Amino acid sequence: MKIYIRWDMNTDSWTGTRTLLSIHQTLEGAIAAVPENMSAKMERPATDRYVKNYTYEAIEEREIGA
Numbered sequence: 001m002k003i004y005i006r007w008d009m010n011t012d013s014w015t016g017t018r019t020l021l022s023i024h025q026t027l028e029g030a031i032a033a034v035p036e037n038m039s040a041k042m043e044r045p046a047t048d049r050y051v052k053n054y055t056y057e058a059i060e061e062r063e064i065g066a
Contacts, residue, residue, distance in 0.1 A: 003066045004030035030059045
């Protein structure tokens with residue numbers, strides 16, 4: 001089973017970690033959760049880690065379960 005994790009990519013300046021925003025069952029649900037002002041203007045090419053990259057937010061796909 002796959003899940004989609006939406007991350008805030010503005011890392012914490014002290015620890016350098018990103019912030020979890022939400023977890024979704026579908027990629028469409030994760031994309032719908034990204035604010036329109038980010039998704040429309042800031043989409044970047046996907047990377048091997050993120051299936052969608054919006055500069056300040058990104059969506060990661062993970063495999064879970066057996």
